[in-house]
Amino acid sequence: xxxxxxxxxxxxxxxxxxxxxxxxxxxxxxxxxxxxxxxxxxxxxxxxxxxxxxxxxxxxxxxxxxxxxxxxxxxxxxxxxxxxxxxxxxxxxxxxxxxxxxxxxxxxxxxxxxxxxxxxxxxxxxxxxxxxxxxxxxxxxxxxxxxxxxxxxxxxxxxxxxxxxxxxxxxxxxxxxxxxxxxxxxxxxxxxxxxxxxxxxxxxxxxxxxxxxxxxxxxxxxxxxxxxxxxxxxxxxxxxxxxxxxxxxxxxxxxxxxxxxxxxxxxxxxxxxxxxxxxxxxxxxxxxxxxxxxxxxxxxxxxxxxxxxxxxxxxxxxxxxxxxxxxxxxxxxxxxxxxxxxxxxxxxxxxxxxxxxxxxxxxxxxxxxxxxxxxxxxxxxxxxxxxxxxxxxxxxxxxxxxxxxxxxxxxxxxxxxxxxxxxxxxxxxxxxxxxxxxxxxxxxxxxxxxxxxxxxxxxxxxxxxxxxxxxxxxxxxxxxxxxxxxxxxxx
Numbered sequence: 298x299x300x301x302x303x304x305x306x307x308x309x310x311x312x313x314x315x316x317x318x319x320x321x322x323x324x325x326x327x328x329x330x331x332x333x334x335x336x337x338x339x340x341x342x343x344x345x346x347x348x349x350x351x352x353x354x355x356x357x358x359x360x361x362x363x364x365x366x367x368x369x370x371x372x373x374x375x376x377x378x379x380x381x382x383x384x385x386x387x388x389x390x391x392x393x394x395x396x397x398x399x400x401x402x403x404x405x406x407x408x409x410x411x412x413x414x415x416x417x418x419x420x421x422x423x424x425x426x427x428x429x430x431x432x433x434x435x436x437x438x439x440x441x442x443x444x445x446x447x448x449x450x451x452x453x454x455x456x457x458x459x460x461x462x463x464x465x466x467x468x469x470x471x472x473x474x475x476x477x478x479x480x481x482x483x484x485x486x487x488x489x490x491x492x493x494x495x496x497x498x499x500x501x502x503x504x505x506x507x508x509x510x511x512x513x514x515x516x517x518x519x520x521x522x523x524x525x526x527x528x529x530x531x532x533x534x535x536x537x538x539x540x541x542x543x544x545x546x547x548x549x550x551x552x553x554x555x556x557x558x559x560x561x562x563x564x565x566x567x568x569x570x571x572x573x574x575x576x577x578x579x580x581x582x583x584x585x586x587x588x589x590x591x592x593x594x595x596x597x598x599x600x601x602x603x604x605x606x607x608x609x610x611x612x613x614x615x616x617x618x619x620x621x622x623x624x625x626x627x628x629x630x631x632x633x634x635x636x637x638x639x640x641x642x643x644x645x646x647x648x649x650x651x652x653x654x655x656x657x658x659x660x661x662x663x664x665x666x667x668x669x670x671x672x673x674x675x676x677x678x679x680x681x682x683x684x685x686x687x688x689x690x691x692x693x694x695x696x697x698x699x700x701x702x703x704x705x706x707x708x709x710x711x712x713x714x715x716x717x718x719x720x721x722x723x724x725x726x727x728x729x730x731x732x733x734x735x736x737x738x739x740x741x742x743x744x745x746x747x748x749x750x751x752x753x754x755x756x757x758x759x760x761x762x763x764x765x766x767x768x769x770x771x772x773x774x775x776x777x778x779x780x781x782x783x784x785x786x787x788x
Contacts, residue, residue: 306332306697309398309416311382313338313366315679316650317422319686322779325373327694335376339403341365343777344447347679348770350486352450354493355458359447369779379404382423387643388599418693421615421648422686425589434561435477435587441561442584444490453584460582464503470581473566475512477585479557479671484513484521487586489718495548496720511552514671516663518542518552522673524660526734527747528754557671558585573665591652607642615648616640619656626661631710631740633657638689647689650682659738680714681737683788710738713753719766731762
């Protein structure tokens with residue numbers, strides 16, 4: 298296979314978040330000049346999203362969690378296009394069999410222009426669509442704050458500061474943190490944020506003026522969208538809800554669980570519970586995360602017939618090598634989950650991170666007698682997303698280079714993960730809840746009692762985890778900037 302053939306292979310990556318950016322850097326490292334690599338992203342900056350939590354409590358600034366993508370891609374000889382993928386033609390058209398994607402420019406000078414981009418391999422890493430519209434009144438456009446973007450987090454931090462100033466004058470306020478819909482994911486981020494808010498209130502000596510409430514769609518604290526975990530602590534097997542409840546009780550944080558937020562006004566949150574009752578919660582400040590949808594790419598075959606429903610599920614996430622057969626909770630298996638993130642219809646299509654369609658939830662599905670679904674959606678951000686990006690890049694590179702290696706896999710039923718919910722951002726002060734689990738998706742065939750390897754599960758509260766989280770902020774941004782020996786830093 299000659300270089301002139303290799304160079305014709307084009308890899309297009311839609312999205313430059315954790316999974317897409319990781320895939321781009323590794324694809325370039327694996328292939329060097331053996332392929333053209335293009336990243337299409339609507340944003341000009343990379344955002345290390347886990348640290349938005351600290352921006353949302355004024356312990357970091359936007360510039361601490363953002364950096365421009367163009368210099369990194371220019372240095373690595375990766376083409377960068379400011380745009381948003383909107384249509385997909387995996388079979389090409391009647392005029393040409395070449396696969397291509399249509400993107401709409403988000404560049405200030407060419408905004409709205411549409412262009413075609415050919416590809417030999419396409420990685421969908423478009424991440425989540427923040428579905429604020431799912432709940433009436435949810436989101437920064439109304440009265441509810443978010444930490445999903447750096448800008449959202451800055452707005453939340455400013456409002457929190459204003460509330461603290463009011464409390465310093467003697468006013469008592471109610472602050473609510475949690476999930477803005479019954480199908481939300483990222484409960485861990487809300488968990489981390491509520492403890493950071495608690496810490497800020499204590500730092501400003503106004504904690505006694507605040508009623509702090511955690512509002513979640515989880516059926517139990519510490520579910521985190523993974524059905525909870527069993528921790529070995531001091532020689533005892535302890536469910537994660539026991540650890541979480543002790544932390545909330547110690548900090549005097551009120552929790553409301555099994556909640557589906559259905560309507561929000563300037564001063565009130567209306568939510569429906571698993572017992573089908575409806576309640577009203579008065580508030581002065583609220584940070585509620587939205588549910589996620591995928592970014593739909595209208596997909597057509599060569600005859601121009603819309604086949605989007607064959608490539609994407611009803612929430613606009615791309616189907617990959619998973620078992621999407623409808624099953625009951627008791628029938629779920631670890632083997633349902635994808636290994637290679639490859640579309641079964643078009644083998645040169647891949648989806649990683651939030652963009653891939655999970656086969657089912659991980660937490661036990663629940664709905665109330667009104668038929669309202671109140672169950673966390675599967676988390677697939679951070680560490681697992683980065684690993685998916687690297688594995689897909691490796692497998693594509695092997696195909697292009699003609700390597701006959703068995704494909705590398707990254708099933709969430711095989712991957713372990715670490716979660717560190719840090720409180721405070723400095724090196725001298727702070728604490729953290731550190732939890733590891735293996736695997737992320739329970740595997741009851743292999744571990745009949747707990748679904749996970751109890752020897753690999755760890756839970757601890759202390760400053761060591763906080764130091765690690767603060768160090769990881771620096772290391773992961775260093776890695777994302779593709780600086781010297783960036784690849785030795787694990788995902």
